[in-house]
Amino acid sequence: MRGRDTRGAERVYVSALPGLEPALESEARELGLAPRAVEGGVELEGAPGLHQEANLRLRTASRVLLRLGTFRASHEEALENGLAALPLSRVWAGGAPPRMSVTLHRTGVPGAETVMSAAARAWGLRTVERAGPLDEETSPGLTMLVRVEGESFTVSVDTSGEPLYRRGYRQEVSRAPMRETLAAGILRLAGYTGAEPLVDPMCGSGTFLVEGAWMSMRRAPGLGRTFAFESFPSFDARAWAERRAKAEAEALDAPRAPLLGFDLNAGALGTARRNARRAGVTLTLERHDLKTLATPATAPGFVVANPPYGKRVGEAEDLPGLYRALGATLRRSFRGWRVALIVPEDAKLVGQLGLDGAKSLPVRNGGLRCRLLLASP
Numbered sequence: 576m577r578g579r580d581t582r583g584a585e586r587v588y589v590s591a592l593p594g595l596e597p598a599l600e601s602e603a604r605e606l607g608l609a610p611r612a613v614e615g616g617v618e619l620e621g622a623p624g625l626h627q628e629a630n631l632r633l634r635t636a637s638r639v640l641l642r643l644g645t646f647r648a649s650h651e652e653a654l655e656n657g658l659a660a661l662p663l664s665r666v667w668a669g670g671a672p673p674r675m676s677v678t679l680h681r682t683g684v685p686g687a688e689t690v691m692s693a694a695a696r697a698w699g700l701r702t703v704e705r706a707g708p709l710d711e712e713t714s715p716g717l718t719m720l721v722r723v724e725g726e727s728f729t730v731s732v733d734t735s736g737e738p739l740y741r742r743g744y745r746q747e748v749s750r751a752p753m754r755e756t757l758a759a760g761i762l763r764l765a766g767y768t769g770a771e772p773l774v775d776p777m778c779g780s781g782t783f784l785v786e787g788a789w790m791s792m793r794r795a796p797g798l799g800r801t802f803a804f805e806s807f808p809s810f811d812a813r814a815w816a817e818r819r820a821k822a823e824a825e826a827l828d829a830p831r832a833p834l835l836g837f838d839l840n841a842g843a844l845g846t847a848r849r850n851a852r853r854a855g856v857t858l859t860l861e862r863h864d865l866k867t868l869a870t871p872a873t874a875p876g877f878v879v880a881n882p883p884y885g886k887r888v889g890e891a892e893d894l895p896g897l898y899r900a901l902g903a904t905l906r907r908s909f910r911g912w913r914v915a916l917i918v919p920e921d922a923k924l925v926g927q928l929g930l931d932g933a934k935s936l937p938v939r940n941g942g943l944r945c946r947l948l949l950a951s952p
């Protein structure tokens with residue numbers, strides 16, 4: 576059996592939202608984690624505790640899975656033996672049985688039910704329950720993932736628990752908020768380094784600005800939450816405390832450049848202010864209509880925005896008119912700035928922006944197909 580020597584190197588799979596894989600790869604490379612790009616994310620290999628580091632530091636990651644082992648099995652008995660040989664006791668202390676999610680990557684392979692009943696026999700359990708889709712929420716307890724490709728079985732365990740976009744600071748949202756991981760990924764794909772001014776003219780609950788502030792402060796995104804790996808029997812609490820303390824010590828007290836947010840809705844600005852306070856960051860927030868927004872009194876930097884899509888929040892406002900106004904404001908007040916907009920896949924609506932020559936990348940926001948437009952008006 577090929578797999579992980581539990582005292583040796585760890586193999587970890589990190590997933591990202593569709594479209595954010597390149598951002599995750601570059602982020603992991605910058606952290607010195609030597610990523611290998613794979614479908615839906617990256618694979619990492621390194622010293623024990625790598626899964627802790629990935630959960631703590633990667634801003635654009637959705638979830639971190641620890642590979643328990645990979646083996647080949649051509650029949651059910653071999654499958655049961657392969658599962659029984661995994662170092663399960665390192666991640667499961669008994670009690671509530673693990674849940675399992677099985678993904679089949681070829682036809683003619685044993686079905687999910689076969690894998691789950693083999694796992695129950697291998698681990699002396701009455702049943703192994705099916706886990707829900709891992710992109711979303713996770714039920715408490717251990718979640719195992721099995722990837723079946725022909726006769727090859729890769730078994731992993733979820734180390735994140737709650738999805739990683741839950742940083743802990745956003746306990747309330749405005750209308751149509753975006754995930755923290757998506758905001759961080761967009762900033763990264765746009766080339767924001769944290770050393771430039773950042774403006775969000777339609778900031779809502781302030782997700783772009785808080786994520787930008789943490790990037791600017793080099794604050795690790797996982798410092799304010801807990802993770803599934805903390806309940807593993809092999810959890811090394813001392814190593815974790817040291818890792819956290821190191822990350823805390825590296826974080827700057829304040830962002831390196833100004834962060835400015837505007838919105839028409841006073842309620843949204845209140846939410847942004849409270850989210851920022853919980854995140855420990857200072858933002859400049861002001862009620863303002865983007866139509867009359869003037870050039871900020873800072874050096875040129877980045878403008879990011881997630882304008883309303885109409886669909887999700889059901890605004891009755893004139894969307895084409897709003898997009899035209901946004902484009903006009905960018906050309907008038909943000910000449911020489913770099914612009915990143917996440918907009919729906921609607922060529923007519925996007926055309927209203929008049930951002931000719933913008934680079935357009937596919938991304939998803941809350942399950943909707945969107946485009947990330949990168950431009951320099």
Ligand SMILES: C[S@@+](CC[C@H](N)C(=O)[O-])C[C@H]1O[C@@H](n2cnc3c(N)ncnc32)[C@H](O)[C@@H]1O
Pocket residue numbers: 749750751752753776777778779780781782783837838839840843863864865866881882883884897
């Ligand atoms: C999709 S939401 C942004 C959500 C935000 N990214 C977040 O994570 O919470 C769009 C925002 O645009 C704001 N908005 C709509 N029309 C505006 C205008 N003319 N000027 C400024 N803000 C406007 C809305 O109030 C709303 O907060």
